[in-house]
Amino acid sequence: MTPLTVKLQELIDQIEADLPDADPVAKIGEARLRSRTLVDLGDQLVDHYVHAARADGASWSQIGDALGVTKQAAQQRRSDPQFERYTGRARHVVVLAQDRARTLKHDRIDTGHLLLGLLGEPDGLAAKVLVSLLGSLDPVSAAAHAALTPGEGKPPSGHLMLTEDAKHTLGLSVEIALDMSHNYVGTEHILIALTRIPQGQAARILTELGVTHDRAYDAVSAALVGYQHKARKT
16 A cells, blocks of 8 residues: 655645744644644545445445444535545535635635635646736736735634635536536636636636736646647547
8 A cells, every 4th residue: 555645744844844934823723724634634535435336335334333333424524515526636626715714814715715725736727827817826926915915813723714715616617527528526626616606706816917818718727738739649
């Protein structure tokens, strides 16, 4: 079995690099936030294989046995069916969005946090499209952090709810994928969906940078054609 690539020392080194001047107590808070992200990722990993097992015909009793829980408990841990089409990267974007919202001490996940989540997946097609349009991800990151004012007090705990705009975005991403005849939802579909909600934080940020809905859609379409052409040649 291949060992996990995430190592404790690497996580420690990341916090030390990100918060070089923070005191140990502040680093405890940051470590707690990042540990929640790891837990969320673990849940996403399990859910991925639960969906795969169901698609392969496994019963809830079999899945419950594999999880070490009852059939009823296995059924209750199902994630929103909307996310069944999401790729691993797209799901990770939502996890990262929650992490960004907590870090900024916001009590709900909005479209601006989803945009930051896309930046956290640099190998995703959405990030690559933004780089092709803007030269790098830095302008988006700077504009997003400038627009998202940190809250006050302690970071919220527990699961964070989505704003109506964020819910609409995730629902639209599924519709956009289907309209493009795709049987999955990737980061690129989330990017296009963000630009479809003009009143949303993300759309305002992207529009100010010149990334309109039409430009995002055309750039994604061109990138997908490029991938398909490359796949035919290899």
